[in-house]
Structure formats: structure tokens, C-alpha cells
Amino acid sequence: MxxxxxxxxxxxxxxxxxxxxxxxxxxxxxxxxxxxxxxxxxxxxxxxxxxxxxxxxxxxxxxxxxxxxxxxxxxxxxxxxxxxxxxxxxxxxxxxxxxxxxxxxxxxxxxxxxxxxxxxxxxxxxxxxxxxxxxxxxxxxxxxxxxxxxxxxxxxxxxxxxxxxxxxxxxxxxxxxxxxxxxxxxxxxxxxxxxxxRLPDDLAFVVAVSGVSAEKTGAAKDAYNQASRGVAELLARWNAAAGRGDANLAAAVESDPEAAAVIESLVADEPRLLARLRQFVAESTWIVPASVEALRAGDRAALGELVAASQRWAADGLDNQIPQTEALVEDGRRLGAVAASSFGAGFGGSVWALVDRDGADSFAAEWLAGYVRAHPEPGSRAATLVTRPAGPAHALAD
Missing domain, CATH: 3.30.230.10 (Ribosomal Protein S5; domain 2)
Known part of the structure; x- marks a missing residue:
């Protein structure tokens, strides 16, 4: 076996x-x-x-x-x-x-x-x-x-x-x-x-599963693919206008200091593509690298602000949030999480909250109880788990 x-x-x-x-x-x-x-x-x-x-x-x-x-x-x-x-x-x-x-x-x-x-x-x-x-x-x-x-x-x-x-x-x-x-x-x-x-030893992730299915082969598939098709369209517009053959949007943006501004001008009258471009540039070139530095420096306040910006861009640029995940993010912050964000494809799924490790279990219980009260139907399928970053996939021992 x-x-x-x-x-x-x-x-x-x-x-x-x-x-x-x-x-x-x-x-x-x-x-x-x-x-x-x-x-x-x-x-x-x-x-x-x-x-x-x-x-x-x-x-x-x-x-x-x-x-x-x-x-x-x-x-x-x-x-x-x-x-x-x-x-x-x-x-x-x-x-x-x-x-x-x-x-x-x-x-x-x-x-x-x-x-x-x-x-x-x-x-x-x-x-x-x-x-x-x-x-x-x-x-x-x-x-x-x-x-x-x-x-x-x-x-x-x-x-x-x-x-x-x-x-x-x-x-x-x-x-x-x-x-x-x-x-x-x-x-x-x-x-x-x-x-x-390294995630500081005194922190842990609590994940709240919203109870709203995020199946990528189900009803959310077309909405999920719209985000990727938007990227393909942005890249095609750039390559055609610039006479280039960049393989992906990151390569296009990194090809010239003015590239992002040029792409913006190409889709200035198309709000959906413009928002998708701005979300990508903000998330990839600013929020992700700056969050690594905040973690390394132990700057909880800066990390919280960066994650909040990421969440706003998801709502505005990806249009993939639903009331249940937005509520979980807001409640997580209210309960004292360092940061909280929905993640994955969107259109359902889960939210993570970064919290003090010693209080993670009690945080999880309170977070879930509040969500179930506010959203009883999906709440009947909701759950939480507490985790630290884990190791990779592996073969099972014989």
C-alpha cells in the first residue's frame, strides 16, 4: 500500500x-x-x-x-x-x-x-x-x-x-x-x-469556516474565472499597446516604472478592469512585501492595517466577498485579533484571524458563537480550527 x-x-x-x-x-x-x-x-x-x-x-x-x-x-x-x-x-x-x-x-x-x-x-x-x-x-x-x-x-x-x-x-x-x-x-x-x-511563537491562526460553500467547480466557477479572465484581458491590452510579449501581469507591471500607469490608461473607461488592476498592484507589490516586514519587526499595528487594506481591495477589486465572510472579518477585529481576512477564491469559504496563542481557543469559541447567532442558517455548518503554520505534504510511513 x-x-x-x-x-x-x-x-x-x-x-x-x-x-x-x-x-x-x-x-x-x-x-x-x-x-x-x-x-x-x-x-x-x-x-x-x-x-x-x-x-x-x-x-x-x-x-x-x-x-x-x-x-x-x-x-x-x-x-x-x-x-x-x-x-x-x-x-x-x-x-x-x-x-x-x-x-x-x-x-x-x-x-x-x-x-x-x-x-x-x-x-x-x-x-x-x-x-x-x-x-x-x-x-x-x-x-x-x-x-x-x-x-x-x-x-x-x-x-x-x-x-x-x-x-x-x-x-x-x-x-x-x-x-x-x-x-x-x-x-x-x-x-x-x-x-x-517565522510566525512569532506567541501567535496562532484561528480559522472560521463560514458554512457558505466555496466549491470552485460549482456555482462560483464563473465568478471565480471572471477574476482570472480580467487579468488575461489586462495583459493582452498591455502587450498589444507596448508591442511586448510579457508572460503575465506581474512581468508587465515590473517591466517599467510607468507600466502600471500605462495599463491604467488603457482601461480607464472600464471600471471592472481598472479595479482588478489596482487590486493586483496593491496586493502584490505593496501589501504582501510590507506585511512580511511587519511580521519580522513584530509590528502588530502595521500588520493589522495592511491586512485591512487587503480586505478592502478584495471587496472593491475582486468583488468576491459575501456578507458572511465580511461579518466574520469585522467580528474578528472587534474581538481583538491582530488581523483578520477572508482568503482563498472567495464567494464563501473561510476567514483567518491572527490572535494571541494562549487565548486562541476562547477566541475561537466566542467568534463562532457570535457568528452562529447572527447567521443561523450557514452557522449550522460553520466551524473553527486553531493552527500554527504546519509542515508540507508527505508520503505516509509503510
Whole structure:
């Protein structure tokens, strides 16, 4: 039997910046998804402890599943591994998770990472010439698994149909490249670790799951993709006007001190694109780097102000906030959090609050109780967890 564990992640800062080549500040959490594989009879027989139904998957064979079904992600994994590395041995794949599903902590990407790595190990793909040539380190592995999810090619490894969202590799990078007790600052132009900053020992994250589903393959998919399509449109306008071929929006903005102003002028009469540009520039070039410095200096006040600015830009530039997550942010600050922010794709999901470690459990209880009183319907599905930055995805011991 082979198996892998992939943690969930907190996107501390860097809202919708990764697929634009920008900066993100992330960490793994102490919960995640476990995938175990053992020999089977036919195809990939998959079962999840979160769902009663089992499914059988074959590379290249489409399955009809409801929107947001966990099997859609496994189908993409099986199809892509078969296309890139050859036939898969018949297997039974078991999925277990203690990470809240559709919560914004990227349970979907954790499922992709854990299942892909367990199947790759079971089939010996991770020792093949094609794998070793294309995937040289953990950052490259994260990039490949992101391409499995979004359907893009990765170097010589051809693409296939993904899950239907046009995301980047932030989630997969956080899961595979995190270090316990540290936040990682990653740039995605190209993907690389910039630096790590230790979270002060007296602080912890409390995550509140709003109870409003953030399934990227469900109803929020079109809204999620609008943010990424806006970035693509901004880049196309810039490249056409400047006669350039920049690969992403970060490269465009960094190409010249006046580039951001030029792009603004190109979309001055289009409020949606203008707001998207300003959100990206503020988040990636100012808020993320300045927050690392505030953490390093132990400047709680500065960090709180920067995170509040990030939250405002999410509402104005991404239009991906809902009343429930906005209320959780406001209540977290009122209860004394150093900082609080929604995170992930948006349109539901979770909010993190950075609080004194000694009082984290009581903070979590009070935060959740207030939310349930104010929002009883989603509150019936709400939950909290307390975590420090955790370590990366890993193979399970035999």
C-alpha cells in the first residue's frame, strides 16, 4: 500500500495574485487530505469517507458527476497521469479528510496533491524518466499538479481537461513547500520561494469556516474565472499597446516604472478592469512585501492595517466577498485579533484571524458563537480550527 497526506493551506495574503505572476504569503495548516492506494481488480475504484458513494475511474473515460463532486478531481488526476506517464495499475483508492470541504482552505487541491502522489508512487511514475526530467523539485511538482487541476500542459507533459477553473499553483506550492512555524513568501513570475518568515511563537491562526460553500467547480466557477479572465484581458491590452510579449501581469507591471500607469490608461473607461488592476498592484507589490516586514519587526499595528487594506481591495477589486465572510472579518477585529481576512477564491469559504496563542481557543469559541447567532442558517455548518503554520505534504510511513 502507498499513501500521501496533503495539508490544507491558509492564503495569508496574495488574493488572486498567483496566476498573474504575483506574490503570495501562505502556510499549511494542521489538517488535510489523506489518500491511500492498494491493488484493485479493475480501473481505479475510489471511495471517500466523506461520501457514501464509490466511483470507478479509467484514464480517458469521462464520468458524469454532479457539479462540485469530489470525483471530478480524481477523474482529472487519473486521466492526466495516464496521458503523461502510461497505464495505471488497477487499484483501490481511499480518501479521508479532516479538512472542512469547500471551506476555502483548498481541500480540492489537497485532494489532487494527495491522490496524484499516492497513485504516482503506487505506479512508480515518480521514478520514471519523464517524471524526473520534468519535475526537478517541490516547486516544479507544485506547478505540475496545478496544471493537472487546471488542464494546462507542463513542459513536455501534455495537458488534458482540467476541473474548469483557471487557477495558478499557489495552493499546491503551499502544500508541498511549507515549513512548520513559518510563512512562505512565494513569487510566481516564475514560481519560486522568495523567503520565509517565522510566525512569532506567541501567535496562532484561528480559522472560521463560514458554512457558505466555496466549491470552485460549482456555482462560483464563473465568478471565480471572471477574476482570472480580467487579468488575461489586462495583459493582452498591455502587450498589444507596448508591442511586448510579457508572460503575465506581474512581468508587465515590473517591466517599467510607468507600466502600471500605462495599463491604467488603457482601461480607464472600464471600471471592472481598472479595479482588478489596482487590486493586483496593491496586493502584490505593496501589501504582501510590507506585511512580511511587519511580521519580522513584530509590528502588530502595521500588520493589522495592511491586512485591512487587503480586505478592502478584495471587496472593491475582486468583488468576491459575501456578507458572511465580511461579518466574520469585522467580528474578528472587534474581538481583538491582530488581523483578520477572508482568503482563498472567495464567494464563501473561510476567514483567518491572527490572535494571541494562549487565548486562541476562547477566541475561537466566542467568534463562532457570535457568528452562529447572527447567521443561523450557514452557522449550522460553520466551524473553527486553531493552527500554527504546519509542515508540507508527505508520503505516509509503510
Amino acid at each position: 502507498s499513501g500521501w497526506f496533503a495539508p490544507g493551506r491558509i492564503e495569508v495574503l496574495g488574493k488572486h495574485t498567483d496566476y498573474a505572476g504575483g506574490n503570495v504569503l501562505v502556510c499549511a495548516v494542521n489538517r488535510g487530505v489523506t489518500a491511500t492506494v492498494e491493488p484493485g481488480r479493475r480501473g481505479i475504484e475510489a471511495r471517500s469517507t466523506a461520501q457514501e458513494d464509490a466511483i470507478t475511474l479509467e484514464p480517458g473515460v469521462a464520468v458524469r458527476l454532479p457539479a462540485g463532486h469530489w470525483g471530478q478531481y480524481l477523474n482529472v488526476v487519473v486521466d492526466r497521469l495516464g496521458a503523461n506517464f502510461g497505464p495505471l495499475r488497477p487499484a483501490r483508492l481511499a480518501i479521508d479528510a479532516d479538512l472542512p470541504l469547500a471551506s476555502g482552505m483548498s481541500s480540492s487541491s489537497a485532494l489532487v496533491v494527495a491522490s496524484a502522489m499516492a497513485l504516482a508512487q503506487f505506479n512508480g511514475f515518480d521514478e520514471s524518466e519523464a517524471w524526473v526530467a520534468a519535475i526537478r523539485d517541490e516547486v516544479a511538482l507544485a506547478g505540475y499538479l496545478a496544471c493537472v487541476e487546471n488542464g494546462s500542459a507542463f513542459g513536455a507533459l501534455s495537458g488534458r481537461a482540467g476541473v474548469g477553473t483557471f487557477g495558478g499553483s499557489e495552493d499546491h506550492t503551499a502544500m508541498l513547500c511549507s515549513q512548520a512555524d513559518h510563512l512562505g513568501l512565494f513569487s510566481f513570475n516564475p514560481a519560486a520561494l522568495v523567503e520565509r518568515v
